[in-house]
Amino acid sequence: MRHRLSALSVSLLLALGAGAAHADEGMWMPSQLPDIARQLKAAGFKGKPGDLAELARPPMNAVVKVGGASGAFVSKDGLVLTNHHVAFGVVQYNSKPGRDLIKDGYIASDRAGELPANPDYRVLVTTGFDRVTDSILAAARGKQGRAYYDAVDSASKAAVAKCESEPGYRCSIANMYYGTDFYLVRQLELRDVRLVYAPPNDIGNYGGEVDNFVWPRHAGDFTLLRAYVGKDGKPADYSADNVPYVPPAHLQVSTRNVKDGDFAMLAGYPGVTFRHRMASEFANQIQWQLPSRVALYQRMIDVVEAGGSKDEAARVSYASQVRGMKNTLKRAQGELDGLRRSDAAKVRRDDESAMYTWLDKQADAAATRADIDAAQAVIDQGVATRERDQLLGAIQSQTQLLRAAITLQRWAAERPKPDAQRETGYQQRDEVLITGQLKQVQRRYAPAIEKALLTELLTQYQALPVTQRVAEFDAVFGTRPAQLKTRLDALYAGTKLGDEATRLGAMESDSATLAESGDTLLKAAATLLPAIQRLDDESKASAGELLRLRPAYMRALIAFRKSQGRAVYPDANSTLRVSYGRISAMDPRDGVHYLPLTTVQGIVEKHTGEEPFNAPQPLRDAIAKGDFGSTAEPSLGTQTVDLMTNLDTTGGNSGSPVLDAKGDLIALNFDSNWEAVSASWMFDPRYKRAIHVDMRYLRWLLAKVYPAPHLLKEMNLPAE
Amino acid sequence: MRHRLSALSVSLLLALGAGAAHADEGMWMPSQLPDIARQLKAAGFKGKPGDLAELARPPMNAVVKVGGASGAFVSKDGLVLTNHHVAFGVVQYNSKPGRDLIKDGYIASDRAGELPANPDYRVLVTTGFDRVTDSILAAARGKQGRAYYDAVDSASKAAVAKCESEPGYRCSIANMYYGTDFYLVRQLELRDVRLVYAPPNDIGNYGGEVDNFVWPRHAGDFTLLRAYVGKDGKPADYSADNVPYVPPAHLQVSTRNVKDGDFAMLAGYPGVTFRHRMASEFANQIQWQLPSRVALYQRMIDVVEAGGSKDEAARVSYASQVRGMKNTLKRAQGELDGLRRSDAAKVRRDDESAMYTWLDKQADAAATRADIDAAQAVIDQGVATRERDQLLGAIQSQTQLLRAAITLQRWAAERPKPDAQRETGYQQRDEVLITGQLKQVQRRYAPAIEKALLTELLTQYQALPVTQRVAEFDAVFGTRPAQLKTRLDALYAGTKLGDEATRLGAMESDSATLAESGDTLLKAAATLLPAIQRLDDESKASAGELLRLRPAYMRALIAFRKSQGRAVYPDANSTLRVSYGRISAMDPRDGVHYLPLTTVQGIVEKHTGEEPFNAPQPLRDAIAKGDFGSTAEPSLGTQTVDLMTNLDTTGGNSGSPVLDAKGDLIALNFDSNWEAVSASWMFDPRYKRAIHVDMRYLRWLLAKVYPAPHLLKEMNLPAE
Known part of the structure; x- marks a missing residue:
């Protein structure tokens, strides 16, 4: 089961792959996925790669930008799944003396109980992604330095202003390959977001700063929100009269088991990387x-x-x-x-x-x-x-x-x-x-x-x-x-x-x-x-000047890679990207092997009764009771908590949905491992891992620990 | 390959085994081994268990007490293998301004170059182990409290004095099962001990205090000494005229490879345990x-x-x-x-x-x-x-x-x-x-x-x-x-x-x-x-009083175990003991798996250039060169360093030889893992491990890094 590379073979691998896309490296624009269809299928993807390129089709139209990070619709009534730490401000905003939602968590017993987020909290659905390179660069051509910069800036502002003239949309210009290409990104801006379900902070942030960047991990870092719109179906500020937003599509939380080596795919909004720097x-x-x-x-x-x-x-x-x-x-x-x-x-x-x-x-x-x-x-x-x-x-x-x-x-x-x-x-x-x-x-x-x-x-x-x-x-x-x-x-x-x-x-x-x-x-x-x-x-x-000159470098790199039969993804820039890979163990150092799935046993082992390892009594009771129902991992005979993949992520990918080969939601991204801090510059397949909440842990918490049977039903999930 | 126990099955296992000898628990007196012959064979031992009971026969007569800990003869000319930390005083004693043997290590190029140890350094060979319970307790019977204590003390001193009347022997009374049985231990006392080969401290103690009790480990914690006697073959103080002691037997360092799960056996002088306390x-x-x-x-x-x-x-x-x-x-x-x-x-x-x-x-x-x-x-x-x-x-x-x-x-x-x-x-x-x-x-x-x-x-x-x-x-x-x-x-x-x-x-x-x-x-x-x-x-x-009364408890325990078909080893008391088990991985906590073999890659990973992670340049050069010859582990394609077993050890077992199923020397014990600190009271099979130098690392160092071809030849080992 272990994939151990000797020092020699690693050097060889790095030399051969030298800075290029490894099998599992890549933060791909959805529009690129048809170009790498063969690799995607070879990795185990069972759907049509062409479907992934369409922002207006499932699953991409279920992936959202939320609170500056990522998330996904998980019901036909606008339920949004993201990280507890991404929605932390919403939980905090709704806490007050006598109602400590950070400590106690929150379960809205019905729609009326769903609590409005802070007014500046947003859910954004990307609906347009169009190449506008020519119009953005039209006025810049022939200019240099500050003038080139200002021309691009002006053209961008004008394009954004025109796009935003339609109410309910937020637009931006995305610079791909360091000035080589520009895209107009159009996003539906949902302004009425409400808190539906948050676990206690001692679950959502179990391990706190001590476990930050650490594997093995045991946090239930998720929260459920719901997006609302006006009765006309258009984005609106909070109003009691608003109705749940009906997304064009939503993801189905998986009820299947997962194991080391299974195909996994992630979509989200990675912030910034430097992989193609000189x-x-x-x-x-x-x-x-x-x-x-x-x-x-x-x-x-x-x-x-x-x-x-x-x-x-x-x-x-x-x-x-x-x-x-x-x-x-x-x-x-x-x-x-x-x-x-x-x-x-x-x-x-x-x-x-x-x-x-x-x-x-x-x-x-x-x-x-x-x-x-x-x-x-x-x-x-x-x-x-x-x-x-x-x-x-x-x-x-x-x-x-x-x-x-x-x-x-x-x-x-x-x-x-x-x-x-x-x-x-x-x-x-x-x-x-x-x-x-x-x-x-x-x-x-x-x-x-x-x-x-x-x-x-x-x-x-x-x-x-x-x-x-x-x-x-x-x-x-x-x-x-x-x-x-x-x-x-x-x-x-x-x-x-x-x-x-x-x-x-x-x-x-x-x-x-x-x-x-x-x-x-x-x-x-x-x-x-x-x-x-x-x-x-x-x-x-x-x-x-760099905006003007770097494209020469990037075009050379893209052409060079093409000559090797490989595609080049643009460095991350907070736009929607897809990465694929697999559930993956890791050998962080000689003699140590990290398993890709953690279990509730680890919660008990880490529990000290003091922050950040203060597992709530109901959780500890439920673990001791051992009643895991359909959410248990059969091969381990217990309940899993988090899982690890080799997916290519960076800051901004928090809350990204992790899908299996059939496109079902198996996990929710929330962190990377410490060894992967350098991945903003270089993807090293030995050390780059992403850390996710196993959806079976979410299902178990909602079924047995802090029950919300109505939400399981809404997500079309078994009651236990 | 992994043996993972769920929380439930561990409770069950502990409940069933409740405090009793687990398959791999036990610091057995050699004389007990015929009683557990069936278990020994079932575990994979290929020799005759009866042979192990005989102190005057191999391999037991090759096992020695050295510098307060353990060691073994490894050549017919009295070469003794023990830990670098056990022989540290000898290395220190021979260091002086301009000759820093701690830092540089030492290789005696011939017999004349072997350096005398500090005069109080001893190698002891156990030659007698006789039950003397009746004579020790004769005067104590009928007495109580301090009088009982003094009677046992006097009888012990008398027995020791009589035994030591023969020159060259050191004797002691060993109290087994808390006053139940007494044994007269007779040891040949070799007083002229010399330093033959020590690696630099940065190899022998690589990791120092930071790695103490830590797995994975990367220390070459061994040193070779030689015992000398007078020309008459009797123990003698140092003299230039002395000759190498010819031990009755010595262990052969193995040239076979080892892997997870292989049978392993260890003999040495564990200090003190409390396993049978009330x-x-x-x-x-x-x-x-x-x-x-x-x-x-x-x-x-x-x-x-x-x-x-x-x-x-x-x-x-x-x-x-x-x-x-x-x-x-x-x-x-x-x-x-x-x-x-x-x-x-x-x-x-x-x-x-x-x-x-x-x-x-x-x-x-x-x-x-x-x-x-x-x-x-x-x-x-x-x-x-x-x-x-x-x-x-x-x-x-x-x-x-x-x-x-x-x-x-x-x-x-x-x-x-x-x-x-x-x-x-x-x-x-x-x-x-x-x-x-x-x-x-x-x-x-x-x-x-x-x-x-x-x-x-x-x-x-x-x-x-x-x-x-x-x-x-x-x-x-x-x-x-x-x-x-x-x-x-x-x-x-x-x-x-x-x-x-x-x-x-x-x-x-x-x-x-x-x-x-x-x-x-x-x-x-x-x-x-x-x-x-x-x-x-x-x-x-x-x-x-406890010396008088505890035997009732111990006899009850021994009889109870016998009714379960199990033997009871006495708690450790610095006498010669044998434990058996296997090369064993470990799951220290949820999500983490420790491999049982470490490699030179870990030395490079840990190297910082500063104590205690300052791997000497010749070692780093040799690792980079990758010339491992016959000492490489084929399945890993590299050189191993340390290995881990589930053998039952405690303080005093430092320097204990670890033997394979055929009795060849595969490793040298030098530490335990941190999770096993509590093993002095209770052996928990999930966490009790012992840490050893892989003999292939010793062979590689002697062949390629700090060469001593004459010593390899003396130990009947290949030159590379």
Whole structure:
């Protein structure tokens, strides 16, 4: 049963597959599935691959975007299945003193008992996906840099505005293959979403942060919602008179058993991957970006913790920021370990070399290589200032008062402009968010720690070669470490931004008034702002150039793969994708084998009675009773909980339905394993796994533990 | 391949097997093996079980006690194989500036290059094992309590003295089945032991403390020594003229491959187990002893760490003690977790109940039950003062200056007696050890921390019911928490024992001189000493009573098992034992499967370049080269490192040879898994595993990595 690869055969496999689509790699656009029909059938799919390409036909029209992640319709009356963590905000929104739905879970006993979600919660059904490359690029052709960027941006905004003129739809432009193709995505926007069934948090999030990214896993991470529409069948805001939305199709939860090796397929909205980045970008990520991020965050954590050890109040103020920094550090370390384990830099470099060797024999090689070389030059330009960009980024993102001062100056600079012309993030709709951030400063700030953090970051910045330095930053903070203490002491002694009323009041001031205030930090921010805007412009100009030039690289890659008989999926970009593979065990390290199915025995083993391993009494009683009915896995003689596949997923795939060969719903995706953190850059078949709730666990919970017989009936499932 | 037990079938299995010998449980005396010949053959043993009973025949006469643990002869010229950690002192003894054998390892290129071990290092060959129950108990019969204890003690000492009158032998009395039977053990004592081959510590102890108790494991924990004797063939101290000892037999290292499920057998000197303790002792261990130990050590650690956080020098002084306390706490927690996981209290109670039900139908039930009840009463008496005994134990073991004061007073009290009549631990031969301890105090003591520790312990002591309190301790420390600070401050202000010269000088003083010194701590110790001696006497009286009474319980158990067709092995007591079972995978928890063989791939995966995962360059080069020759495991296509069996082992089994069905040496035992910490009380077949070096790893290291072709030849092994 075990598929063990020796070190040698893995090297061989990686060398052969070098960066290309492995048997189970791929986040395919549905429209691509007919192109890989043979592989799909060979993997075990029993349906017609052509059907999968049609967004208006089952099963694709049952897959939805929900709460920023994924989900699926599971009844003809608009019942939506997604993750507990995806619907957590809905559960929280409906909790209040005396009704703790997070702790207790919730079962609506009938339609009237279904609870409205927070008003901004959405279920989106993708109904259109049309290639609009020509119209998006029409005005951009012949332009370069920032002009190219702006032309694409304008054309995109115009296409979106036209599409959204029909009420009830949300539209967007999806950029495929890094500027090679553009698609207009049209989504029905369901605005009345209600909470139907949520397990207690101690089931939905069993294992919590401790088990996050961990296999074996034992969480029942699912929630049932229902989408409602107006009586006219059109999307509508919440109203008691609304009626359940009747989806064009829904998925049937499976009643069959599953086992290691079974075909599995997943549809959802993966967020972002970097699989088709250039070899030099892989090298930079592995050799510099991730190691330096680890080192930088470790130093910042050390600085804040050293400050906190002398000042309990400061320690509390920075607890959340330290948690965030530690999370960033952990993720970066995990990604780095994974990419090194997969030897990703070499694998990608060898693959790219092979592509160039092939390309150089083609007719249009010279023009293509010229564009690729130009793209490489833009990337190299970014590498030349990477140290500075990392440090200036941290100076703006990890400070509280300095960041507030810069935000206030930028707000004052953007506010006079017509709303549409303001920078993203400084439009009217952003005012509430900015105000909220300015209020939060109070609970997250201690002058001594902010100065210590800046001392650390600026000392590093001052040590950079002069070519990387920025005149305005030098002017404010000086160029020698010896100046730092005096400058920082003066900056923080002469500011009143530590006072909440002062900060919020400044939101109403124009640039001139801010200048007159004499506040030292606001004055410094006024000096820094032109530099920040200039760097921002430069960054958009580079983005425009890459948008123009990368397609040459992508077209070469696609043609090269085609010559090998293989298709190329675009990197993930939050659009609907399909991946296929199988229920799959894993050998995480020498001597250890992970089984692909977990059982309720693991819940009992992990139970400590304390968060995050506090299995509710009814669950423990039901496990002890052993009454598993039709939901038990016969080969194990017990109830399964979660299962693992080798499906290709990334952030955004939370809540993705997992289907079997016949298209029935066997599981619900909710996490990846720790070894797969690096999969955003490289899919390593040895380590890339996705973690799902086994639908038999959902069925058992609804049948025997927190019963909802009416919902089982609605989903056409047996009562026990 | 996997043997997975559902929760239900495990309960059933434990209920059926209730505390009795499972198929693979048992640390058998060699003399018992003919009694279980049928089981041995059924398990796959291909030899004659009768041969295993003969200490003077192979393979038992090749098994030795070495450095306090186990080992085996592996050549006709006295080559001894044991663990690197068992021979670590020998490696350390031969290291000096410029010759770091710990780091670099050692290969003696010829006999002349073999390095003498520290003079107290011994290889012992068991040559006699005779039942002497009648003579040991002759004088004890009719006596009780302390008198019974002393009679057994005297008879044992006399038997040992007589046996040791033959030069070159060390003898001891082994107590089997808790006083039921006594055996005279006669061992040839080889005093000239030399270092022949040691791998670098980064191989022998790869994984260090991090991997301790961990599977999967990747250590090459072995060393080769050679035993020498005088030219007359008799044991002798080191001399350049000595010749290799020619053992009566030696084991042949196997050249066959091994796999999951293969028969395995192990012989060695397991230290101590408690498997046949009474149900009430299991309950006390699980319900009180281990939880209270965990709590007590956690509080002591907290006290010392709180003190250390304010005083860096104190923190350093107590680092070693804190490490020891944390180790005790971890072991206790591991044992507790394991016993709870196995539901050991219930399993043992049910088994004992079944035994009583059976016993009550037998002819001699009444007399047996009377003895068992009396033994139970002695145990209950111990339970009645367990809180006090734990606290007074910690007060004496975890303090430095107070302990020194008590030791000095006891030394002064014992020294005037004839040496043979002194208490164990206070005889002439103990003087060096005591002096060493008194010197060490200097580096391990801070007055504030010792007072804080005593405050914690005495506050708990003072809260005990008056029935548990001891007048002398009350007199010294007071009976109310309010008195503690004053008393302790006075005690530590008025002592000069913090001065090393004063402590060492006091070793020469008699009780009267110590009394005149006016030292407050010595005065306190003089008050406490009669209480300590009284409690010691009480403890020996209880031990005597249990020695007299427990055999009734053990005889009942043995007869009960016999009625079930099963034999009973005695609890481990550092005598030669044999266990048999098989190479065995393990399911440590839901969803995780441990393979029974690890490979060199795991060394590469774990390698960080820093201790304890700093695989030497030659090893990494050899792995990368992949030249494994005849030592590779064909089914894995690579080199194995360690392997796991379900053999029944405990501390003392380090270095035990693991034999296959034909008696060839396939592995060398060196550790257990963490889940098996509780096996000293209960063998749970789901979790009890033993961890060994695969002999093919040894062969590969000697053939290809740190070559020693002459040793391979001597062991009759292929050159590669």
